[in-house]
Amino acid sequence: MRRALGLLLTVSLLGIAAPPAQARPTETRRGPAAVDLEGRGFGHGRGMSQYGAQAAASKHDKTYRQILRFYYPxxxxxxxxxxxxxxxxxxxxxxxxxxxxxxxxxxxxxxxxxxxxxxxxxxxxxxxxxxxxxxxxxxxxxxxxxxxxxxxxxxxxxxxxxxxxxxxxxxxxxxxxxxxxxxxxxxxxxxxxxxxxxxxxxxxxxxxxxxxxxxPEAVRAQAVAARTYxxxxxxxxxxxxxxxxxxxxxxxxxxxxxxxxxxxxxxxxxxEVLLSGGKAAFTEFSSSNGGWTVAGSVPYQVAKQDSWDPVNGWSYRLPATKIEARFPGIGDFQRLEIRKRDGHGAWNGRVLKIRIVGSRGSVTRTGEEFRFDFSLRSSWLRKA
Known part of the structure; x- marks a missing residue:
């Protein structure tokens, strides 16, 4: 018995008789706890920038009609x-x-x-x-x-x-x-x-x-835009x-x-109102366009640089838990993929299409949908 016990001990020490230990199950890799975003502007950016109108009047001596002609050509x-x-x-x-x-x-x-x-x-x-x-x-x-x-x-x-x-x-x-x-x-x-x-x-x-x-000229521009709207x-x-x-x-x-x-x-x-083809125009406006107006669904909503707008930069830490609560089907949040931009201004412009990737799937949103999903200031954004 002693000889058998010694033989077993020797074999065990050599590592050739003991059964292999079972491997632990692979743990699911956790994604980031948050994603840091930075952006420009406040609102959809179509039509008049209210901050731009204020700067045009107070810093560049523009009249309300000059302001309106720029934003609604x-x-x-x-x-x-x-x-x-x-x-x-x-x-x-x-x-x-x-x-x-x-x-x-x-x-x-x-x-x-x-x-x-x-x-x-x-x-x-x-x-x-x-x-x-x-x-x-x-x-x-x-x-x-x-x-x-x-x-x-x-x-x-x-x-x-x-x-x-x-x-x-x-x-x-x-x-x-x-x-x-x-x-x-x-x-x-x-x-x-x-x-x-x-x-x-x-x-x-x-x-x-x-x-x-x-x-006063900026407030007059707002009065005409609001009346026309x-x-x-x-x-x-x-x-x-x-x-x-x-x-x-x-x-x-x-x-x-x-x-x-x-x-x-x-x-x-x-x-006083603004007319297109004899009818009231669709005079949208937003707080700040971030320095570039956004093209819309009508000819007088055009994309062009706006040197009056003060840009109004912003930053925001978007928690992964917030993303997962909004889109539970994606599982554990992994990353954001910006797929398409409008091509105007810094960072190649506003986001038109963004993909939210998780451990179990993904979802694609327009930039404006993503903005409203998480109450962001604008769709002109990037990962910081």
């Missing part, structure tokens, strides 16, 4: 008047609620018949329009300790008054000139639409789009409104956002 000057119908995007409820006010009235849209509300319930604090009869009518109610029904109006209705109306919605209370309608969307929902004169509408747009105390929207109306009040269209905050300086710019350019 080959367009004519025209005039626009009348009302615009604005979807109040912040009012996500299915009712229209306004504060009690002297001279408050309600109007039936189909017939134009009106009813005064101010003396009905003097101690009421609020009035409301809601759908009734399965959406075929509108109920008018007032709040006095609780909601109380006042009348039911066939079809749709709107509030109007002698003074601006104070709309109460989930975002707070804002004042609007014109009327506030309760309208039915194609999906059957009830939405709030402000019907307001175009010039009054601009009073709630221009100071939300640029600082009202910027150079709105007039173009009237030529291409939605089912029950012309334009929305969020960044998806133009930011609009009602008359409460007006400012004397931007009001002056609106008056100085009263009614």
């Amino acid at each position: 080959r367009l004519e000057i025209g005039t626009a008047r009348g009302n615009i119908e604005v979807l109040i995007s912040s009012d996500t409820g299915d009712d229209v609620i306004v504060q009690q006010a002297t001279g408050l009235s309600v109007r039936q849209l189909s017939t134009g018949k009106t009813w005064k509300l101010g003396d009905v319930a003097p101690r009421a604090t609020r009035w409301r329009l809601t759908a009734a009869d399965g959406g075929r009518s509108t109920r008018v109610s007032y709040f006095l300790e609780r909601w109380r029904s006042h009348k039911v109006v066939a079809g749709e209705a709107e509030f109007f008054g002698k003074k601006p109306l104070s709309l109460i919605d989930p975002a707070g209370t804002r004042r609007y000139q014109g009327t506030l309608r309760s309208v039915t969307s194609p999906e059957g929902d009830r939405d709030t639409v402000n019907v307001v004169a175009l010039e009054a509408y601009l009073r709630g747009v221009v100071p939300r789009e640029v600082p009202a105390k910027w150079h 709105a007039d173009h929207a009237r030529d291409h109306p939605r089912a029950y409104y012309d334009i929305c009040s969020s960044t998806s269209c133009q930011v609009y905050g009602g008359i409460g956002d007006s400012h004397p300086a931007s009001d002056a710019a609106i008056r100085a350019t009263a009614g």
Whole structure:
């Protein structure tokens, strides 16, 4: 037995009798924890650069018409008047609620018949329009300790008054000139639409789009661009409104956002719009184009160098966890591959196509899709 044990020990030491150890399973290689990006500009870059307009006016003594001619070439000057119908995007409820006010009235849209509300319930604090009869009518109610029904109006209705109306919605209370309608969307929902004169509408747009105390010529350029953008929207109306009040269209905050300086710019350019073929042009604009305008879908949206724009460089660390949460099918994030650019400016321009590669697959996005996926300032970017 001792001899057998010694033989086994000798063989073991020689390494020829012991079974080989099992190999450990290969671990999945982890990708980077983040990808560092740097970019230029803020926004899509089509049409007017707002920072470029400010620099053109304040540093290069350019007038608003010279600014507009640069950013929207080959367009004519025209005039626009009348009302615009604005979807109040912040009012996500299915009712229209306004504060009690002297001279408050309600109007039936189909017939134009009106009813005064101010003396009905003097101690009421609020009035409301809601759908009734399965959406075929509108109920008018007032709040006095609780909601109380006042009348039911066939079809749709709107509030109007002698003074601006104070709309109460989930975002707070804002004042609007014109009327506030309760309208039915194609999906059957009830939405709030402000019907307001175009010039009054601009009073709630221009100071939300640029600082009202910027150079007056830059603010005038913004007033014309915003008026034209709105007039173009009237030529291409939605089912029950012309334009929305969020960044998806133009930011609009009602008359409460007006400012004397931007009001002056609106008056100085009263009614002025830019025309293409006799119709309002599609005058898109963004905060900063990074030094190069972007070509768009119409002839007057051209790609060219913009020496007025201050570039507005930016950097951002994009966590891999954020990429994986947005595109779980790719597995563990590995790398970004920029596949195509527009060829204009530094780094060969804005990203047109980008591929996101992971351990289990990949996904391809346009530069603008990628920008919105991760709330980046622009699609003019590269890996730092």
